[in-house]
Amino acid sequence: MRRPVLRPAVLAGAGLVVAAAGCVFAASGGAGDGGPNTRPAGVSVRAAAAATVVAPGARPAAPALAGVDLDGEPVGLDGFQGQVVVLNVWGSWCGPCRTEADDLARLSGRTRAEGVRFLGINTRDRERAAAQSFVRAHGLGFPSLHDPDGELLLRFPPALLNPQTIPSTLVIDRRGRVAVSIGGAVTEEELGPLIARVAEEGP
Numbered sequence: 001m002r003r004p005v006l007r008p009a010v011l012a013g014a015g016l017v018v019a020a021a022g023c024v025f026a027a028s029g030g031a032g033d034g035g036p037n038t039r040p041a042g043v044s045v046r047a048a049a050a051a052t053v054v055a056p057g058a059r060p061a062a063p064a065l066a067g068v069d070l071d072g073e074p075v076g077l078d079g080f081q082g083q084v085v086v087l088n089v090w091g092s093w094c095g096p097c098r099t100e101a102d103d104l105a106r107l108s109g110r111t112r113a114e115g116v117r118f119l120g121i122n123t124r125d126r127e128r129a130a131a132q133s134f135v136r137a138h139g140l141g142f143p144s145l146h147d148p149d150g151e152l153l154l155r156f157p158p159a160l161l162n163p164q165t166i167p168s169t170l171v172i173d174r175r176g177r178v179a180v181s182i183g184g185a186v187t188e189e190e191l192g193p194l195i196a197r198v199a200e201e202g203p
Contacts, residue, residue: 050182050184051182052180054179056173056179056201059173061177061178062085062170063155064077065145065152065155066145067145068145069143069144070122070128070135077119077176080117082115082174084117084173084199085172086108086111086117086169086191086195087119087121087169087170087171088104088119088120089123089153089167089168089169090120090121090122090123091167092122092125092130092131093130096166096167096184096185097134098138102138103188105138105139107191108141111195114195115174119144120140120145121144121147123153124149124166128146131144131146150163167185168182169182169191171194171195173198173201174201174203180194
């Protein structure tokens with residue numbers, strides 16, 4: 001079973017503490033990252049995942065996120081208080097996003113009883129139609145904020161969420177703090193244990 005790297009990182013002023021294990025090969029660009037839309041300039045797609053796990057005492061608060069989903073309905077992090085939130089950044093133009101989407105759909109259903117909710121950020125899709133088609137194709141049952149300019153991504157510390165790396169995934173604990181950061185596509189086998197680890201923590 002392939003596991004994501006748990007890599008050391010430094011976040012100024014937050015005392016970020018992580019563990020290191022496993023190995024991974026990450027790819028920027030390359031085959032498989034095309035799609036119905038041209039990949040936005042300056043954006044790196046990642047075909048493999050590298051994870052950073054933040055110690056509970058050093059976790060930064062997730063920024064306020066609110067907006068409208070792909071159907072124009074209001075959605076935001078404040079609607080998930082007291083729950084673990086898996087925040088996934090994706091674009092319909094991103095090959096690795098397509099690779100991980102089915103796994104995310106399965107995980108979102110499997111972990112719901114544990115108080116885990118999924119929220120997407122759809123980035124750099126100017127037209128909602130392409131993003132809506134992506135959601136239907138992969139059976140994504142969770143909402144996604146429509147963020148065509150990437151403005152929401154800039155609210156996060158770049159050490160934990162690089163706005164130029166797509167896909168990316170964060171696990172936010174029940175207190176609204178960033179517990180796990182993953183750059184690159186992730187599988188159900190990789191992400192599941194990380195979610196479980198955070199879900200087992202108290203409020």
